[in-house]
Amino acid sequence: MNRRLPALLQPRKSPRQARSAATIEAIHTATIQVLLADGVGKLTTTRVAERAGVSVGTMYQYYPHKQALLFAIVERQLETIMDTMMAATERLQGADLAILAEGLATAWLDAKTADIVSSRAIYAIAAEFDLGEHMALAMSRMIEVICGLIATAPDTNLADAESAAFMVAVLLGGSVRVVMEAGAAEGDLARLRRELPRACAAYLAAAN
Amino acid sequence: MNRRLPALLQPRKSPRQARSAATIEAIHTATIQVLLADGVGKLTTTRVAERAGVSVGTMYQYYPHKQALLFAIVERQLETIMDTMMAATERLQGADLAILAEGLATAWLDAKTADIVSSRAIYAIAAEFDLGEHMALAMSRMIEVICGLIATAPDTNLADAESAAFMVAVLLGGSVRVVMEAGAAEGDLARLRRELPRACAAYLAAAN
DNA sequence: TCCGAAACTGAAGGATCATTCATATCTTGA
DNA sequence: TCAAGATATGAATGATCCTTCAGTTTCGGA
Numbered sequence: 499m500n501r502r503l504p505a506l507l508q509p510r511k512s513p514r515q516a517r518s519a520a521t522i523e524a525i526h527t528a529t530i531q532v533l534l535a536d537g538v539g540k541l542t543t544t545r546v547a548e549r550a551g552v553s554v555g556t557m558y559q560y561y562p563h564k565q566a567l568l569f570a571i572v573e574r575q576l577e578t579i580m581d582t583m584m585a586a587t588e589r590l591q592g593a594d595l596a597i598l599a600e601g602l603a604t605a606w607l608d609a610k611t612a613d614i615v616s617s618r619a620i621y622a623i624a625a626e627f628d629l630g631e632h633m634a635l636a637m638s639r640m641i642e643v644i645c646g647l648i649a650t651a652p653d654t655n656l657a658d659a660e661s662a663a664f665m666v667a668v669l670l671g672g673s674v675r676v677v678m679e680a681g682a683a684e685g686d687l688a689r690l691r692r693e694l695p696r697a698c699a700a701y702l703a704a705a706n
Numbered sequence: 707m708n709r710r711l712p713a714l715l716q717p718r719k720s721p722r723q724a725r726s727a728a729t730i731e732a733i734h735t736a737t738i739q740v741l742l743a744d745g746v747g748k749l750t751t752t753r754v755a756e757r758a759g760v761s762v763g764t765m766y767q768y769y770p771h772k773q774a775l776l777f778a779i780v781e782r783q784l785e786t787i788m789d790t791m792m793a794a795t796e797r798l799q800g801a802d803l804a805i806l807a808e809g810l811a812t813a814w815l816d817a818k819t820a821d822i823v824s825s826r827a828i829y830a831i832a833a834e835f836d837l838g839e840h841m842a843l844a845m846s847r848m849i850e851v852i853c854g855l856i857a858t859a860p861d862t863n864l865a866d867a868e869s870a871a872f873m874v875a876v877l878l879g880g881s882v883r884v885v886m887e888a889g890a891a892e893g894d895l896a897r898l899r900r901e902l903p904r905a906c907a908a909y910l911a912a913a914n
Numbered sequence: 915t916c917c918g919a920a921a922c923t924g925a926a927g928g929a930t931c932a933t934t935c936a937t938a939t940c941t942t943g944a
Numbered sequence: 945t946c947a948a949g950a951t952a953t954g955a956a957t958g959a960t961c962c963t964t965c966a967g968t969t970t971c972g973g974a
Contacts, residue, residue: 515950517950521952555934555952555954556952564933626834630889637884661900668898671884673881677876680838699912700912701908723971725970763965764923
């Protein structure tokens with residue numbers, strides 16, 4: 499469906515001096531800014547470099563090509579989200595299904611809204627390149643985690659725990675994505691924050 | 707966030723002879739094929755024309771630019787989906803909330819899976835250009851329709867019907883999108899078909 | 915059969931963009 | 945302070961792509 503990722507995805511070199519670390523950071527935030535301001539279609543190396551206050555060549559010292567840069571950004575975002583979710587999972591071990599569902603939904607919303615700007619940017623990148631596979635992988639890891647968590651609930655009696663976990667993951671991922679891409683009006687996010695935990699809890703209760 | 711749409715969105719001229727209608731159709735299907743085979747990034751006018759078996763110039767006789775073509779395709783898809791949903795709405799007037807929720811979910815799944823290929827392609831196009839607004843509009847129309855439908859349910863007692871409708875729309879739209887973009891494995895779609903109606907019904911029941 | 919309109923062709927113009935590399939500047943340790 | 949490595953620069957290259965238009969082919973009615 500989408501562009502194949504080139505072989506070389508890793509950063510070209512690691513920073514040895516302090517200034518280069520700052521440069522990398524500047525490039526990252528510039529990329530996200532350009533992405534949100536001008537869209538994926540106008541995300542050019544020149545524009546990013548300009549916004550970051552560096553020259554194009556500098557970018558190529560750290561990333562072998564544009565896609566490696568985008569990949570790095572997505573990767574970072576994905577990791578912090580995973581961390582948040584893992585922390586929540588620890589906390590929710592052994593809780594009842596209702597608590598568990600609400601906890602997962604809240605954690606997901608927290609993770610995604612912690613840096614709304616980046617989150618929205620990620621969606622744009624993922625759509626353009628074939629990070630579909632990459633994100634599908636992240637989702638299946640999420641499903642596994644949720645599945646394991648559900649098994650620890652004392653009141654669980656699910657005929658098909660995996661389907662339930664799949665469904666929870668899909669409901670969380672999908673609804674938040676749709677709302678954030680649709681402009682992420684504050685009101686809509688507030689609604690989601692109120693209703694999504696309830697929806698997840700209701701689903702698990704019904705499936706149980 | 708995304709590229710602005712150029713002023714001229716309408717087709718350049720309407721077909722007068724039979725062959726031109728066939729040409730337009732060929733261009734449309736070719737576009738979707740290229741989109742799915744090579745991704746948005748490689749969706750070039752030349753490639754589409756080649757696949758459609760026409761010359762580039764021919765394309766420009768019907769669409770003032772590439773975006774107009776993509777816009778037309780999205781538009782068409784959106785319309786058929788809307789039609790399916792409206793038909794379902796008629797059928798579900800006055801039904802209980804549970805029936806209603808399941809009916810909506812099933813209708814949505816039917817609409818989206820009727821032409822999986824096109825549906826997936828649409829998501830790709832919408833991400834690239836700023837059809838975000840356009841699709842947000844479609845979604846808010848959906849919310850209105852659902853809201854009206856909910857009001858006709860005899861067992862409705864919702865404190866905030868609009869939030870409930872919003873939530874149903876978001877759950878439907880999001881979950882299907884995520885699954886289809888993640889490669890749309892047959893098994894996942896089957897799961898969704900089984901669980902999504904249940905999830906919607908459970909949510910509405912809990913909110914009522 | 916013939917003609918004007920409709921539809922089609924595809925090479926070429928013009929613009930954008932990713933990537934490179936020879937050169938310049940800065941940092942650090944000795 | 946100085947040299948060597950690290951980092952930054954940005955004009956130039958080459959490739960890709962959208963869009964145009966002058967000319968050709970096909971269609972349908974008279």
